[in-house]
Amino acid sequence: MSPVSIKDIARAAGVSHSTVSRALRDSPLVSPETKARIKRLAEEMGYSPSAVARGLVTRRTRTVGMVVTSIADPFVAEVMRGVEDAAHQAGYSVFLSSSRAIPEREISVVRTFRQRRVDGVIVTASRVGSLYAPLLEEIQVPVVLINNQQPGTYTYSVSMDDREGAQMAVDHLIQLGHRRIGYIGCVHREASSQAREAGYRAALEAHGISPDPRWMVYPTETEDVQNGQIGLDLLLALPSPPTAIFCYNDMTAIGVLQRCYRRGIRVPDDLSLVGFDDIAIAAYTIPPLTTVRQPKYEMGYQAMEMVLDLLEDHPVEDVLVQGTLIVRDSCQPPNT
Amino acid sequence: MSPVSIKDIARAAGVSHSTVSRALRDSPLVSPETKARIKRLAEEMGYSPSAVARGLVTRRTRTVGMVVTSIADPFVAEVMRGVEDAAHQAGYSVFLSSSRAIPEREISVVRTFRQRRVDGVIVTASRVGSLYAPLLEEIQVPVVLINNQQPGTYTYSVSMDDREGAQMAVDHLIQLGHRRIGYIGCVHREASSQAREAGYRAALEAHGISPDPRWMVYPTETEDVQNGQIGLDLLLALPSPPTAIFCYNDMTAIGVLQRCYRRGIRVPDDLSLVGFDDIAIAAYTIPPLTTVRQPKYEMGYQAMEMVLDLLEDHPVEDVLVQGTLIVRDSCQPPNT
DNA sequence: CTGTTAGCGCTTTCAG
């Protein structure tokens, strides 16, 4: 009934269980013949080594815990893909948990990971507050943060160069001839929103345009799409509204697009739009969205590689990845 | 250095480790005083019980393995949310792995889950072929399939009533006055695509319309969006093209929308469109998409509950969930 | 090359 163990195989093969253990792990300390015999036997008996028993003795489970704020977020999904691929390749499995930015849940997730003796933890797009740091500290394993929103932590990280990316986006708009450019930010992800705003300002200033404070709006909805919708209304209510808008991210841009459709504003004819992230759907909005691509998959992949390195005591450095501007159809020169 | 164990606590408390074990698990066999003392000590010493050690002895790991074809699929993401929520609530953790419909990878994923001694397995939107069944059989734990594309398997399942959902969608179109209605199917998910086609036909026939075979197209791209684009071209090339299209899923509909935009066809003015799934983005396409909602989150949630029931030897029955028609703005009466 | 012996951290009889 219960799964066959090395002991069962040992008995069947007439050897000790440690010989079986060695044979199965291709130790050179076993004669080729017995090794072959044992392997065949294991196969026949349907043996599957117990990772939990192994984990208990080696004190390495070959698992990592991944905590995300939302599983359904398309950005996060791509990152997860990268993490999972890298993990799978290295023989690691990944536990997935969503924190939903609910403090109690965050606590219980990390606590659970700790109990499961994961070898490392990866946290994506953390919106978390003060609660987190101590928790992550107590877990005693490598923790790498992806696009952390909590400045100055002690952990390792892979992050997007938000400032640079934003600057590219806005520069593109300026090259097209826009001068009044709005920015719809995000209050829930302060660090990145600030950085993107900084890039936005830098681009404007580099071209001798001094950013009007009213061009920068920060709706407070929890949903990005909503933020975009409201942000657009805010911006269009200005005496002389922007001819182009740089959005915190693609979902925000989609909200803007949506509102434009409702209000009969044509994009890009009446208004140019740039997003951020390049989530999959950005290529299929109407019109297809010009945006700054974050190498999401790679970021996840690298984060996983980083915990692997950390686990082997290799020196690791935080990585800062660069975005790339993806020009599609949501921008054109201003017609006013 | 190594984490504190019950032995350490036992030593500190001057009791045996089994007493500590009992106390920590709130056994009534321990006096309230010592129980309290032990708990306080555990807390102070930063004790975290080892789920792996516990798993070894109890032969229950309180984990489930979830295999998906693609992590980045928005449909799958919602299902995962449901699974994870239900799991979390029951004190379970979930391993996530993507098969990418690559046979070797599927094998290695299931094999790994088995080695990890997961208590159950959930498989979503399996496109898998013959390879799978034997593997799932060998794993010896409850397996529940969500929207399985492999008819007649021995495992438990939660599935969408595709036929019924499709019929609702097409019926809606007919009510609006459409008579020539196209269907863009999906060759890669045969079971559900067939079922949706059956619902489509049933709706037409119920209204005395005999479906023209040319109205049903099955582009063979791997990407749903592409299928939609090509499907539209195919349908519009017909002598008297449909005035409405029912799409296999929302991503397909998005492809159609995209192509319509390129070709200058207005939706819903010139063409009505219905999708399937109701993925998050469907509410934000232009125009917002009328579609059939699959209760994705609930399906995942129920799948997890099903493995929980199976684990406790409760009787379980396969579940067939019903969709609901979500009317948005992509349909109107035909203008021709 | 192979077997014996411990022991990973915990639960669980079985005796007190």
Next chain:
DNA sequence: CTGAAAGCGCTAACAG
């Protein structure tokens, strides 16, 4: 109510 002992399935010295 508490302790002693065994054992989950495996790895890792340590002897042969």
